[in-house]
Structure formats: structure tokens, C-alpha cells
Amino acid sequence: MAAIGFLEVHGYGTAMHAMDQACKAAEVSIEGIDVNNPLLGDGARIPIIVQVKFSGNVSNVRAALDAAHKAARLYNDEHEIKTHFIANAAESLQPLIARGKVVKKC
Numbered sequence: 001m002a003a004i005g006f007l008e009v010h011g012y013g014t015a016m017h018a019m020d021q022a023c024k025a026a027e028v029s030i031e032g033i034d035v036n037n038p039l040l041g042d043g044a045r046i047p048i049i050v051q052v053k054f055s056g057n058v059s060n061v062r063a064a065l066d067a068a069h070k071a072a073r074l075y076n077d078e079h080e081i082k083t084h085f086i087a088n089a090a091e092s093l094q095p096l097i098a099r100g101k102v103v104k105k106c
Contacts, residue, residue, distance in 0.1 A: 003061040004031070004089045004097060005054040007068045008082040010038065014075040015050035018068035025067035028056035031097045046076075053097050058087050 005028070009015050012035070019030060032053040038044040054064050065083045072081045089097075 002088065003056060003058045004086045004093070005061040005065040006051060006082075006084040007054070007065060007072070008049060008051045009072045010044070010046035010049055010076050010080045012048060012050055014046075014072050015052055017075070018071040019052055021071035022052075022054060022064035022068040026056065026060035026063035028054040028060050028064040031055050031094075046080075055089075055097070061085065 007015075007018060007022070009018060015033070022028060023030070030052060034051045034053075036049045036051070038047060038049050041047065052068070054061055054068075056064065062085065065085060069081055069083055086093075
């Protein structure tokens with residue numbers, strides 16, 4: 001595995017749109033999706049946080065994160081969107097990246 005990108009947004013629909021735009025912008029794989037409750041719980045404006053984990057080469061993951069961030073801005077305020085990039089991830093991280101509450105059925 002070369003690079004890993006993480007995108008965290010509020011709302012499942014936001015995450016789906018961001019993933020779509022990321023995959024259209026660059027050749028990346030979606031490795032995992034996880035969901036959590038925001039700090040304010042049901043009192044939050046959007047009561048779900050979704051984290052998407054991408055992998056691919058460095059330039060593709062960066063492009064995917066940029067496209068995903070831009071798409072998420074249509075629905076989330078800037079402070080609700082978080083991205084993180086690891087340029088050279090250790091292979092031992094792979095089992096952890098795929099873990100999450102949303103499970104791939106293969």
C-alpha cells in the first residue's frame with residue numbers, strides 16, 4: 001500500500017457524494033467506511049459522522065481527497081470536514097484500514 005487518505009464528514013449522503021467525486025477524480029480504492037456519533041449526538045445539525053478511507057498512489061490519493069473535500073463543502077461547514085493523508089503507509093496498517101462499522105460483502 002502506498003498512500004492512505006482519510007475523509008471525515010457529517011452525513012451519510014455527504015460521504016456518498018464525496019466518495020463519488022473522489023473516485024471520479026482519481027484512481028483510488030475505498031478501503032473502509034466507519035460511522036460515529038458527533039459530540040452533540042442527536043442535537044447536532046447532522047447527527048452522524050462518516051469517515052472514508054482511500055488508498056492508491058500518492059498523487060491519486062491527494063487528488064481524491066481534494067475532490068472529496070470540495071464535494072463535502074456543498075453540505076458541510078469547513079469545520080465539519082477533516083482530511084488526513086499518509087504518503088507511505090506501513091503494510092501492517094492494512095487490516096486496520098479496512099475495519100469499520102460498514103463491512104464490504106465480497
